Amino acid sequence: MSAAPHFNKIALIGFGLIGGSIARAAREQGLAGEIVTTARSARTRARVAELGIVDRVVETNVEAVKDADLVILCIPVGACGPVAQEIAAHLKPGAIVSDVGSVKGAIVRDMAPHLPEGVHFVPAHPVAGTEHSGPDSGFAELFINRWCILTPPAGVDPGAIERLRAFWTALGARVEIMTPDHHDLVLAITSHLPHLIAYTIVGTADELAQVTSSEVIKFSAGGFRDFTRIAASDPTMWRDVFLANKDAVLEMLGTFNEDLSKLTRAIRRNDGEALFEHFTRTRAIRRGIVEIGQDSAAPDFGRPHAHLGKKA
Amino acid sequence: MSAAPHFNKIALIGFGLIGGSIARAAREQGLAGEIVTTARSARTRARVAELGIVDRVVETNVEAVKDADLVILCIPVGACGPVAQEIAAHLKPGAIVSDVGSVKGAIVRDMAPHLPEGVHFVPAHPVAGTEHSGPDSGFAELFINRWCILTPPAGVDPGAIERLRAFWTALGARVEIMTPDHHDLVLAITSHLPHLIAYTIVGTADELAQVTSSEVIKFSAGGFRDFTRIAASDPTMWRDVFLANKDAVLEMLGTFNEDLSKLTRAIRRNDGEALFEHFTRTRAIRRGIVEIGQDSAAPDFGRPHAHLGKKA
Ligand SMILES: NC(=O)c1ccc[n+]([C@@H]2O[C@H](COP(=O)([O-])OP(=O)(O)OC[C@H]3O[C@@H](n4cnc5c(N)ncnc54)[C@H](OP(=O)(O)O)[C@@H]3O)[C@@H](O)[C@H]2O)c1
Ligand SMILES: NC(=O)c1ccc[n+]([C@@H]2O[C@H](COP(=O)([O-])OP(=O)(O)OC[C@H]3O[C@@H](n4cnc5c(N)ncnc54)[C@H](OP(=O)(O)O)[C@@H]3O)[C@@H](O)[C@H]2O)c1
Numbered sequence: 001m002s003a004a005p006h007f008n009k010i011a012l013i014g015f016g017l018i019g020g021s022i023a024r025a026a027r028e029q030g031l032a033g034e035i036v037t038t039a040r041s042a043r044t045r046a047r048v049a050e051l052g053i054v055d056r057v058v059e060t061n062v063e064a065v066k067d068a069d070l071v072i073l074c075i076p077v078g079a080c081g082p083v084a085q086e087i088a089a090h091l092k093p094g095a096i097v098s099d100v101g102s103v104k105g106a107i108v109r110d111m112a113p114h115l116p117e118g119v120h121f122v123p124a125h126p127v128a129g130t131e132h133s134g135p136d137s138g139f140a141e142l143f144i145n146r147w148c149i150l151t152p153p154a155g156v157d158p159g160a161i162e163r164l165r166a167f168w169t170a171l172g173a174r175v176e177i178m179t180p181d182h183h184d185l186v187l188a189i190t191s192h193l194p195h196l197i198a199y200t201i202v203g204t205a206d207e208l209a210q211v212t213s214s215e216v217i218k219f220s221a222g223g224f225r226d227f228t229r230i231a232a233s234d235p236t237m238w239r240d241v242f243l244a245n246k247d248a249v250l251e252m253l254g255t256f257n258e259d260l261s262k263l264t265r266a267i268r269r270n271d272g273e274a275l276f277e278h279f280t281r282t283r284a285i286r287r288g289i290v291e292i293g294q295d296s297a298a299p300d301f302g303r304p305h306a307h308l309g310k311k312a
Numbered sequence: 313m314s315a316a317p318h319f320n321k322i323a324l325i326g327f328g329l330i331g332g333s334i335a336r337a338a339r340e341q342g343l344a345g346e347i348v349t350t351a352r353s354a355r356t357r358a359r360v361a362e363l364g365i366v367d368r369v370v371e372t373n374v375e376a377v378k379d380a381d382l383v384i385l386c387i388p389v390g391a392c393g394p395v396a397q398e399i400a401a402h403l404k405p406g407a408i409v410s411d412v413g414s415v416k417g418a419i420v421r422d423m424a425p426h427l428p429e430g431v432h433f434v435p436a437h438p439v440a441g442t443e444h445s446g447p448d449s450g451f452a453e454l455f456i457n458r459w460c461i462l463t464p465p466a467g468v469d470p471g472a473i474e475r476l477r478a479f480w481t482a483l484g485a486r487v488e489i490m491t492p493d494h495h496d497l498v499l500a501i502t503s504h505l506p507h508l509i510a511y512t513i514v515g516t517a518d519e520l521a522q523v524t525s526s527e528v529i530k531f532s533a534g535g536f537r538d539f540t541r542i543a544a545s546d547p548t549m550w551r552d553v554f555l556a557n558k559d560a561v562l563e564m565l566g567t568f569n570e571d572l573s574k575l576t577r578a579i580r581r582n583d584g585e586a587l588f589e590h591f592t593r594t595r596a597i598r599r600g601i602v603e604i605g606q607d608s609a610a611p612d613f614g615r616p617h618a619h620l621g622k623k624a
Contacts, residue, residue: 028620102534127531130611131598141617146533172620176530186523189516191534196579197509198535200572202594204501208567211498217600218488219439221458222414222503223510223542225607230535232598235591239584246579253576255520260512264565267508267558272551279547282514286443286544288529295537299442301613305453308340308484 004029004170005163011068012037013061013083015048016234017129018100019074020138023053025171028140038064039135040075047135062090070167072124073099073111078240081110093118096160100126102187102237104151104180106244112153120160122152125183126173127191133234144172145293151180188248192241193256195230196249199238202231316341316482317475323380324349325373325395327360328546329441330412331386332450335365337483340452350376351447352387359447374402382479384436385411385423390552393422405430408472412438414499414549416463416492418556424465432472434464437495438485439503445546456484457605463492500560504553505568507542508561511550514543 010032012019016039023035035054038061039045049057058064065071065087073080080099091097097119101107107123115121128146130137148168152161165175178186205216205224216224242249266274290297322344324331328351335347347366350373351357361369370376377383377399385392392411403409409431413419419435427433440458442449460480464473477487490498517528517536528536554561578586602609 025620127534129534132611137611139617140620144618144620147530149531172618186527186531187534189520189523190528190531190536194513194535194539196575197513197572198538199591199594200575201506201509201568202597203575203590204564204568204571206593206597207571208501208564211501213597213600215498216502217597217604217606218459219461219498219502220601220606222439222441222499223506224502225601226510226538226542226613227506228594228598228601229607229613230538231591231594233591235588235595238591239587242579242587243582243584246582249579250576252516252520253572256513256516257572259516259519260509260565260569263508263512263515264562267554267561270555270558272555275551275554276547278515279511279543279545279550281518282511282540282543283547285514285518285525285529286540288525289532289537289540292529294529294532295541296615298616299444299449301538301541301615303608303613304610305451306456306484308337308452308456 003166004031005166006031006033007069008033009068010035011064011071012054012074013064013071013087014074015039015044015135016074017133017137017142018126019072020053020135021140021142022072022074022100022171024138024140025143027053029170031167031170036064036068044135051135061087065090065092065095067092069095070164071095071097073101076236076240077101077103077106077244080107081114084111084114088114088116091116091119094120096120096122096164098122098124098164100124102191102241103244104149104183108151108153108180120157122150122156122161122164123180124164124168125149125151125187126168127187128173131229131232133237141172143168146173148173148175149183150175150177151183152177184245184248185251188245188252192245192249193252195233195238196242196253197256198227198231202228315478316343317478318343318345319381319479320345321380322347323376323383324366324386325376325383325399326386327351327356327447328386329445329449329454330438331384332365332447333452333454334384334386334412334483336450336452337455339365341482343479343482348376348380356447363447373399377402377404377407379404381407382476383407383409385413388549388552389413389415389418389556392419393426396423396426400426400428403428403431406432408432408434408476410434410436410476412436414503414553415556416461416495420463420465420492432469434462434468434473434476435492436476436480437461437463437499438480439499440485443541443544445549453484455480458485460485460487461495462487462489463495464489496557496560497563500557500564504557504561505564507545507550508554508565509568510539510543514540
């Protein structure tokens with residue numbers, strides 16, 4: 001493992017779940033002489049100042065990136081192109097410019113053309129998150145044992161890639177490098193399609209004529225509540241993800257629909273054997289996820305339980 | 313709230329997640345003079361005896377129900393008809409016969425014809441569970457603050473219904489009464505369809521040519537891992553649920569497919585506004601679920617996190 005890197009100044013543009021978690025972890029690990037941040041709204045900037053996690057909160061993106069050795073855009077995917085354009089002329093030569101966007105092809109397409117020679121563009125995506133957002137939602141442990149995927153364009157300085165790898169490693173993450181296109185396919189199935197399906201079924205439940213919303217809510221412990229968690233994620237972030245990763249999402253959706261038709265047919269034909277075979281096969285993936293520590297083995301994700309008072 | 317009831321002898325047929333949780337909670341609450349149980353396999357019976365939670369483990373269903381005041385079938389839905397037939401002649405007059413099956417129409421159809429006059433048939437479904445099964449998976453707290461739905465056929469003795477209600481209340485549950493058909497519609501959307509979709513997408517991910525299983529597993533923290541939990545549930549139980557609740561599941565699936573087509577069309581047409589509007593609407597249901605205590609408000613279901621060692 002590489003030694004923890006040190007940056008004189010880190011600029012975080014955007015301070016929500018991801019920006020706020022990076023700030024907290026980077027400060028805890030002492031990775032920067034100074035952490036400077038900004039956010040779009042005065043309200044968020046005021047809250048960040050109040051939280052006292054970063055060294056300085058500034059008013060503008062341009063001011064934030066001034067003299068920074070590492071600049072990370074922690075904003076919705078659709079906002080990254082315009083912000084890259086805005087800050088381009090103000091970047092310090094030799095700076096590393098990165099992001100945390102959940103889509104990578106579109107980020108490279110939108111940001112790269114604006115960035116000047118002499119800065120190192122290394123796009124990144126930490127595969128970690130919760131359903132919460134905003135300046136109070138971050139925490140230093142978010143990235144521990146999660147993967148962070150880097151998708152450096154061809155020709156980027158290997159030293160810059162290594163420094164960013166060491167940075168994410170110091171935040172607790174494991175780092176993997178792949179192409180933007182492959183990233184977008186992998187995330188389409190491991191993240192984007194699950195979110196789309198969860199948003200769909202929660203919407204379906206909300207609109208049913210036969211079952212009231214109050215019943216859906218009361219009896220949600222049968223499985224439905226798991227879907228509502230990810231369908232409570234930030235609408236702006238997810239709108240941008242689906243628009244930016246349209247092709248890969250539509251491709252995965254095609255395969256999913258075929259598989260759903262197959263299972264539907266098995267139900268319609270009372271084919272218990274086909275159902276049993278399918279339901280047996282899907283357990284292996286869960287075991288793999290628990291084995292490599294990407295989820296808890298505790299039942300029900302380890303959800304808290306109340307206790308029965310002894311009445312006897 | 314009704315006073316905790318007391319039964320001289322409770323018979324639990326089947327000792328998995330649900331039977332085992334009822335046994336643990338009923339013993340903790342002192343609801344029975346004697347709890348007797350049995351299971352299909354000698355292996356499970358031996359394990360239950362070893363656990364020492366119940367008073368007696370017997371070899372056969374017939375032996376278990378002898379002189380019992382409350383008999384609860386805690387076995388897969390498809391097994392309830394044959395077991396009802398097997399025990400019918402051996403039930404004590406005045407006994408309450410119940411079950412815990414996740415489908416209710418089929419249970420009434422399959423069990424009721426076998427049961428003799430003079431026993432009280434009150435089907436039940438505790439809407440609570442985890443992805444684990446078997447004799448070791450149960451715990452006394454499983455039913456606390458969860459709903460248990462009773463679907464007594466017309467004409468059942470109200471006193472028997474009240475005693476079963478009081479029993480579930482003593483286990484920590486809240487009790488609601490509805491018709492079997494309405495139960496099956498409600499559960500189709502809050503439980504059966506979510507499981508079907510989770511089983512589908514986990515299967516899809518498993519078979520992709522473009523993305524390896526190892527990648528799916530590594531990057532599952534983007535949302536996919538939530539689906540793998542319910543797709544790791546017992547295959548026999550779920551095969552039986554889909555066969556027994558076919559009509560309601562197919563009906564909900566029809567609506568879900570329409571809604572998924574609508575969102576797919578919005579993605580294809582770059583209609584960010586439609587996506588944003590949908591993603592905003594689905595947050596309300598999550599809030600409702602958290603507000604009435606059917607899920608934890610902690611981010612990520614309160615999944616455990618490791619800590620960053622201070623390196624600075
Ligand atoms: N949430 C996750 O689970 C997760 C996981 C991995 C990666 N990501 C990626 O991380 C990025 C940020 O997500 P997040 O969850 O941290 O979001 P968040 O909590 O909603 O925070 C977003 C931040 O971006 C700022 N912002 C929003 N729109 C902007 C715009 N048009 N121009 C400039 N700044 C803008 C917001 O400022 P105001 O507060 O002033 O509005 C806020 O500081 C997204 O690209 C997302 O794809 C998210
Ligand atoms: N799991 C949940 O989340 C949940 C929630 C609510 C309701 N339910 C319902 O509760 C019931 C039991 O589920 P569970 O999760 O407790 O299952 P489980 O942990 O797999 O236990 C099932 C029990 O039934 C016995 N059994 C299996 N097949 C049988 C057969 N053909 N004849 C007689 N006994 C048989 C098993 O005996 P052996 O161990 O000897 O095989 C075992 O003792 C099901 O009807 C299910 O729909 C489940």
